[in-house]
Amino acid sequence: MPGIGSALLVVAFGAAIYCAIASVYGARTNRRQWVVSGRRAIYCVAGLVVASMVLLEIAYLRSDFQFALVAQNSSTDTPTFYKLTAVWSSQAGSLLLWVTLLALFSSAVLFATRHRHREIAPYAAAVLGGVAAFFLFLMLFYASPFDALSPVPVEGNGLNPLLRHPAMMIHPPMLYSGYVGFSIPFAFAIGALITRRTDASWIRSTRRFALIAWTFLGVGVLLGALWSYSELGWGGYWAWDAVENAALLPWLTGTAFIHSIQIQEKRGMLKVWNVSLIVATFLLALLGTFLVRSGILDSIHAFGASTLGKPFLAFIAIAAVGSIGLVVARLPYLRSDARLDSFLSREAFFLANNLVLVGLAFVVFWGTFFPLISEAVTGREQSVGPPWFDRYTVPLALVLVLLTGIGPALTWRRSSPSSLKRTFAIPLAAVVLGALVLIAFTPAEDSVLSLVMFVLAVFTLTVAGQELWRGAGARRVTSDDGFVLSFVNVVRRNRRRYGGYLVHVGIAILFVGVAASSAFVSKTDARLSPGQSTEVGGYKVTYERATAAVGDDASGTGAPIALGAVLNVERGGKEFTVRPQRNYFPSQDVAQDGAIGRFFEGEATSEVDVRWGPIRDFWLAVQPDIRALDKPIAEANRRFTDSSGDIQALVIAAIADVYRREAPPATFRTLVSPLVIWIWLGGGISVLGALLALWPGAGTSRARSIAAARVGRELSRA
Amino acid sequence: MTPEAAFAAVLVALLVAAILARPILRGGEVDVREDEELASLETAKESKYREIRDAELDHRIGKLTEEDWRRTDRELRAQAVEILERMDKLGGDRAAEGR
DSSP states (O other): OOHHHHOOOOOOHHHHHHHHHHHHHHHHHHHHHHHHHHHHHHHHHHHHHHHHHHHHHHHHHOOOOOOOOHHHHOOTTOOOHHHHHGGGGGGGHHHHHHHHHHHHHHHHHHHHHHTTTTHHHHHHHHHHHHHHHHHHHHHHHHHOOBOOOOOOOOOOOOOOOGGGGHHHHHHHHHHHHHHHHTTTHHHHHHHHHHOOOOOHHHHHHEEEEHHHHHHHHHHHHHHHHHHHHSSSSSSSSEEEEEEHHHHHHHHHHHHHHHHHHHHHHSSSSOOOOOOHHHHHHHHHHHHHHHHHHHHHSOOGGGGGGOHHHHHHHHHHHHHHHHHHHHHHHHHGGGGOOOOOSSSHHHHHHHHHHHHHHHHHHHHHHHHHHHHHHHHHHSSSOOOOOHHHHHHHHHHHHHHHHHHHHHHSSSSSSSOOOOHHHHHHHHHHHHHHHHHHHHHHHGGGGGGGHHHHHHHHHHHHHHHHHOOOOOOOHHHHHOOOOHHHHHHHHHHHHTTTHHHHHHHHHHHHHHHHHHHHHSSSSSEEEEEEOOEEEEEETEEEEEEEEEEESOOOOOSSOOSEEEEEEEEEEEETTEEEEEEEEEEOOSOOOOHHHHHTTHHHHHHHEEOOOOOOOOSSSEEEEEEGGGGGGGHHHHHHHHHHHTTTTHHHHHHHHHHHHHHHHHOOOEEEEEEEEETHHHHHHHHHHHHHHHHHHHHHOHHHHHHHHHHHHHHHHHHHHH | OHHHHHHHHHHHHHHHHHHHHHHHHOOBBOOHHHHHHHHHHHHHHHHHHHHHHHHHHHTTSSSSOOOHHHHHHHHHHHHHHHHHHHHHHHHHHHHHHHH
């Protein structure tokens, strides 16, 4: 069976190369049939890699250990849910996921544009085919997902315990969908540059793909943060880790791109900027994939280290040099059709927003790659930590939220002083009122930067609310709709506009969550014995008793041993119980850890008990001290090494029970984080906004015909 | 690779080759440059219509004064007319070529 998978990849590789060659040949010789054939090649690649992926998934589900990948990343006792996701926990599997998503996205866009962009699309197909060919090349010559094992092992290593979290099932496909999605506008931008068709038509055809990619990437980043918060046991959701940053970078430039293409669509401006942004976003997406898989930078994502560095860097270098060279060569065709009419216009503020986003991306890039830069210059590797990132990103984030509020409130071209007064009077009043309320009733003034962020968020939310209110009001004047219906109809008929506002609302809320949870978190690390208590953020936490479970992991990760605690938490007369635990996965090193000891000495993961709330979260993780078990483990290793599995299981259960009965002191990390849930709720609102903006509008054609009729009337008068 | 896998690869490769060869063997039309130009103008037209609608909504919700809206609307419609004229001209040229 692994041989069939390899065979499918070989044919897919050939088809991808054929796609690139046939598409370019067809475009250059005006032979349409070759272009059609090239396009079909992408469909074939999609079919072949999907078949490969299905084959691999079946192998995982069947625990077919003749597949080396399955043996390395799964086991018979890995829960089914995680067997399905184990495919992309490995390097080769994630490359297959990348190319599968790329082929599906490419097929979708090439099918959608099969009757349009007859000049641009073949070159876009060639670019997409080339990228697919590169990833297939990596799988064929560097990291095959279909390597076979002989003899076939009876058991596999199991999935990395850290990845046994629901967010991790969706996180990589989301990130990769984001990375891959940005390949589409990139490919069309290259096609537009090659054919000198640098108007906004390539943007119009790929705008949705850019927005879909942006949404996926954003969801991926947020899921990664959720995983960090609820799985890693350190209490935070963002550590400015190299791999986290690698996903954030294309999201930042992609956000800038989504804003600035509107200026090109409306005004024919910023053509150089837009192609540069999408080139940068694509290159950063490649870099993100490379960083996770290369292991060149220290990261908590140590499971990604590999040897793909050289071919990946070579490909990124070729893509960078080729793209930048093409942009430079086409500069004469990228001149703006119009000039900025006024600094008090939406396009001016979108441009400012772009500069801030690119500034943020630069800061994150510099901080992330500083270890490599410092090593290249001084020979000594130096890294920068969260305080360095915070120093630059926090002020930029404040400006970004301000611009998020101002930009949509302005009109395209120019805004008059009288309309500015009318537009900003209520939001500014809300800012003053919000500041007074926050200072009077909350501790917000203890952190000036957070207070500023809260106030700016109030401004942004008020602007968005006012826009919607006035839009619905205007609708009521010109229709018989009631209030609710006018509200719904104005949104329905202007989905892009109000979808964008909703995204901004979500982002402002997200930043409120970040500011509040960063500045006002209460945290304590306490070593407690049963009966002892600690206090944090107004909560009294009492360690009641230890727990031990063998073969009965409540969190569903498949961990054979789970040691934990039951704690009583009391605040303001209300009590609740939390049950954090630490899951222990067996090591494979029987010689060093012993036949019984290996079950306690392998990797361990935290199962944090989080009580989510709209005002604050209560978060608690336990770190059991299992040194007390050293003696019985050593004894068991000595006596039961050659015993049957059933007897060993009884012994392990007995040792775990020692922990439960004797309950040695354990270390508890407790956090009370205000508003932290709003990070993900804000993200969710942004996703809803993006979906609203993406949703095809039934009213569009009617609105278009109304506008057309008006222009038609003008024509008849001329 | 096992002989069975090699045979499967050959079969799949033949199938793919057949799919790819079909459009070439059938022959096909030759691209015409005007299609792309018309598509570009169509895009510009739709963007312009959207701008007109946006400006109207901005006016109705009080973001554009009456004077600013009339001026902007006039400019936008003039640009839309220009695009339509270019599309008509291109369509006429194509029709003439067709004859």
